[in-house]
Amino acid sequence: GAGVSQSPSNKVTEKGKDVELRCDPISGHTALYWYRQRLGQGLEFLIYFQGNSAPDKSGLPSDRFSAERTGESVSTLTIQRTQQEDSAVYLCASSLLNRQGATLNEQFFGPGTRLTVL
């Protein structure tokens, strides 16, 4: 079946512009994560959508970052007034949840969106 998809795969923008990144999770996956990964660095957690619960936004670095998810499907990550330090790969992952609401087994990652802010 189809995996997690993300678009665009690459985005080059000018400082100060807004960008919108899209993630299509695997159908039926109720948990969805956004991460940021700078070159040569680990995964930095941004936001977590867990079923119908309120999203965990504790990882968003500033109020320029926001994300939405429509039901259990598509999610968009929006970065307003982009800065050069926002340049990174933005990864989306989805997973099933067990009855206790915990991530079941593995997260499936999308290919990422490489954002370059000039």
Add this chain to the structure above:
Amino acid sequence: GQNIDQPTEMTATEGAIVQINCTYQTSGFNGLFWYQQHAGEAPTFLSYNVLDGLEEKGRFSSFLSRSKGYSYLLLKELQMKDSASYLCAALTKAAGNKLTFGGGTRVLVKP
């Protein structure tokens, strides 16, 4: 908060064995994941441990000790294609049942 530590880099020779350690300090621990990430690619799942002990999958094995807050990933019969970053991640209730990743260990396999 959640604290997950793993070495930054390791170098090993083709055909050898490498052990990547991961220590975690979390509350409400619900399991430990290992992922592999090749340069420029997305992470892919390797293993999941929730009970103490060793899980073996071909050349890769993962070990967990809940009482010690410790896990390791063992890579045997190293191949050049195993050069990648290996990410340790803990699943914790305290973090809202989401995964928290360590910084990753870059493994370089030399001929």
